[in-house]
Amino acid sequence: MSLRSGMTAALPRHLHPGAWWLWALGLATAASRTANPLLLALVLAVAGFVVMSRRTDSPWARAYGFYLKLGLLVIVIRVVFGAVFGAPLPGTVLAHLPEVGLPEWAAGVRLGGDVTVEMVMAAGYDGLQLATLLACIGAANALANPKRLLRAMPGALYEVGVAVVVALSFSPQLVTAVSRIRAARRLRGRPDRGLRGLRGVAMPVLQDALERSVELAAAMDSRGFGRDGSAPASTRRVSGVLTLTGLLGAAAGSYGLLDATSPALLGLPLLAVGCLLAVLGLVVGGRTASRSRYRPDPWAAAEWITAASGVAAAVAMIVTAVTDDSGLFPSTSPLVVPPLPLVPLVGVLIALLPAWLSPVAPAARTGAVRRDPAPERIEETV
């Protein structure tokens, strides 16, 4: 075991995408439990550091920066809305916006008035929390290989999963089809740019794609795709009953959650039981179809460490929220300097471990040799 775990951490390999998602969701859960800007900034820094040290040079690895910009936009929107429409808070007046009287139907909507530092900071803290959540999701997007994520789809979703795999592997072919058809049109002296060119290129590309889908279907049929008849009728009946009962329970549970007069048992518990039944139906339905997997991603020590470090951050934050949440929600009215509580600090820092303890992703095989933008190779997706 020690040899194996040592080997897996040392050798370059792709970490299971589920581990990265668990780690990121743990950090996101931690961020959702606090509005303390110091802790949120720490979560941002931790996620950013792990992304920087473990990302590959794949196109999706640049996602983190994009999500940071999105988060910045969220903060701006929150602050603007908080200043213009927010509930007035007393304090240091920053600016005075002209107040606008609104028509009868919009009664209760305040527009303009005094903008205080307290209002701006309260909206900014909320915005920062949402931006941090977004950044955690961005970190998962940047680190987890989406094609490997697809391989972890449950067996019951096989048909839809295959459709997604076809879509992912077909999209690079679309790009080559476009350039091929444009070249052909140029050779014939026809327009390949502009509005007329677009029509002349788009339709052959679509025809070509549809043509290929029929060929692909024939190829799949001849290789025995499809699982009709593989499941015994009794299993299908059981899975169907489980799924539909579960969905009905979930529907009733959601209604109970919205309605104040219904008993508490009709709310969250019923919803949870319903979802459990529906998932059980999925599992039963998926088990009947036996599928072989080509080189499944292992779930070894590094995966456990990565997932556990994210969960640790969430647990530390939740424990603090239950016992003493004064440090997690610093007051904005009156405005105080936010404290830095110890337990959440340590918890979030634990989530930094994957930066050293997870394996480095192997270098791309095509990038070093070929300089031309070769069509992406889709391999090992099914």
Added chain:
Amino acid sequence: MQPARVRAVRLHGRSAVALALVSGLGLLAFSWPLFVQPGSGLAHRADAPWLFVVLLPLLLAVVLAEIGDGGMDAKAVALLGVLAAVGAALRPLGGGVAGFEPVFFLLVLAGRVLGRGFGFVLGSVTLFASALLTAGVGPWLPFQMLAAGWVGFFAGCLPRAAGWREVTMLSAYGGVAGLLYGLLLNLWLWPYAIGLDTGLSFVAGDPLTENLPRFVAFTLSTSLGFDIPRALLTAALVAVTARPVLLALRRTARRAVFDAQPRFEASRPS
């Protein structure tokens, strides 16, 4: 000439019930701020919106598994994959132009030709594949998938028509669907975008007549400027492309012979 109706993805009893239940739950997941009562389980928790973010992927998985189980053959899967790839390739084109979503015209036309079950699955698969390609997996994804699935589903439910009537109907539907899609996603975004304590936020327990104007004001002040041009552009795009694309799709559907039913019988001892 009236082409025959094609059902590339059959909705049989179980999957139809599952689709109806999940759609109802999904509608609730979009619109709960309008209906929630004070003192109910959802009203007093700040993280209530996240409940549906956890719930919806599960429900989508269930309904897609139900539809996939026995309702889809290799031809449907291949066509789904290829059309989803085309849709996913169309989607980044809209990123540059303000709020322009060219993926809708494909959803509308494919749903029309290949039936409502196919339209629903194509909507969700397209958005899913495009999220995987552009690293856009996030809490918004299941909501986008469900809403896009509805766009494709109802395109398959449109009444029979032919010629210019069909093109007009599809183009009008494309515009309306684009607008409703924007409104639904806006409704989902509402609690997140501005928080719970501005004048435009929902107030649990207020009657619909008071929460709805707040939502309208929020929409007016944020995204209606994008939604209306997007709807118009979708309608125009459907009107321009409907004839050749419908022809191409119908030709493929005819070649694929979706409704053929092979029957296997035990050989009788003679």
